[in-house]
Amino acid sequence: xxxxxxxxxxxxxxxxxxxxxxxxxxxxxxxxxxxxxxxxxxxxxxxxxxxxxxxxxxxxxxxxxxxxxxxxxxxxxxxxxxxxxxxxxxxxxxxxxxxxxxxxxxxxxxxxxxxxxxxxxxxxxxxxxxxxxxxxxxxxxxxxxxxxxxxxxxxxxxxxxxxxxxxxxxxxxxxxxxxxxxxxxxxxx
Numbered sequence: 001x002x003x004x005x006x007x008x009x010x011x012x013x014x015x016x017x018x019x020x021x022x023x024x025x026x027x028x029x030x031x032x033x034x035x036x037x038x039x040x041x042x043x044x045x046x047x048x049x050x051x052x053x054x055x056x057x058x059x060x061x062x063x064x065x066x067x068x069x070x071x072x073x074x075x076x077x078x079x080x081x082x083x084x085x086x087x088x089x090x091x092x093x094x095x096x097x098x099x100x101x102x103x104x105x106x107x108x109x110x111x112x113x114x115x116x117x118x119x120x121x122x123x124x125x126x127x128x129x130x131x132x133x134x135x136x137x138x139x140x141x142x143x144x145x146x147x148x149x150x151x152x153x154x155x156x157x158x159x160x161x162x163x164x165x166x167x168x169x170x171x172x173x174x175x176x177x178x179x180x181x182x183x184x185x186x187x188x189x
Contacts, residue, residue: 001081001082001083001084001188002083002084002085002086002115002138003077003083003084003085003086003138003139003140003141003184003188004085004086004087004088004130004133004138004139004140004141004151004156005085005086005087005088005140005141005142006087006088006089006126006141006142006143006144006147007087007089007091007101007105008064008089008091008143009067009143009144009161009163010067010070010141010142010143010161011066011067011070011074011087011105011108011109012064012065012066012067012070012104012105012108013064013065013066013067014064016064016065017060017061017063017064017065018037018052018055021055021058021060022041022051022055025051027041027043027051028041029041030042032164033164033165034165035144035163035165035166036048037051037052049122049123052122052123053092053122056091056092056097056122057092057094057096057097057122059100061091061092061097061100061101061104062100062101062103062104063104064104064108065108066108066109067161068180068181069180069181069182070109070181071108071109072181072182073180073181073182073184073185074109074113074181075109075110075113076185077184077185077188078110078112078113080189081188081189083188084112084113084114084115085113085114085115085116086114086115086116086117086118086133087105087114087116087117087118088118088120088126088129088130089101089117089118089119089120090120090121090122090123090124090125090126091119091120091122092119092121092122093119093120093121097119098117098119101117101119102114102117105117126147126150127150130150130151130154130156131154133154133156134154134155134156135154135155136155136156137155137156137157138156138157139156139157139159139184139187139188140156140157140158140159141158141159141161141184142158142159142160142161143160143161143163143166144166145160145166145169145170145171148160148171148172148175149171149172149175151174151175152171152172152173152174152175153172153174156174157174157176158172158174158175158176159175159176159177159178159183159184159187160175160176160177160178161178161179161180162177162178162179
């Protein structure tokens with residue numbers, strides 16, 4: 001069985017590390033529950049994009065901590081149900097950043113759990129990456145409402161990991177909201 005998953009905000013706690021990194025650079029959050037970093041920090045969009053890209057291509061991206069209960073239940077899905085994961089992330093297409101992401105996932109979750117890693121440029125849409133899985137009914141786990149909706153439109157079994165920035169956002173009928181990986185584990189089991 002294959003589960004498709006985003007990485008940041010789903011497997012790894014990108015926001016915690018990014019906020020710490022931004023704090024060290026003298027930035028303070030203005031709207032902490034905002035997904036868009038320009039709004040979160042009250043800075044121009046171009047500056048925000050540049051900062052996100054710089055962070056995602058820095059050594060910091062190789063040391064992100066896990067999100068909530070992800071380690072426990074991703075491992076259980078792999079060990080008990082033979083699930084392998086295909087990770088699709090809009091982090092960076094820089095080869096060194098990709099290597100750091102691979103090492104981070106292997107160190108946190110264990111080797112062999114992630115069969116495929118697709119790294120797109122920072123902030124890029126996932127339409128093309130998900131196209132190969134269209135109408136497969138694979139589970140697709142996301143934290144960004146638009147990407148969860150996209151998965152549902154493409155015939156995937158979409159799950160949206162709940163965060164303050166996506167609560168109250170409209171989802172398509174085929175999207176299931178979950179608080180954590182335990183709920184996904186129970187769905188599979």
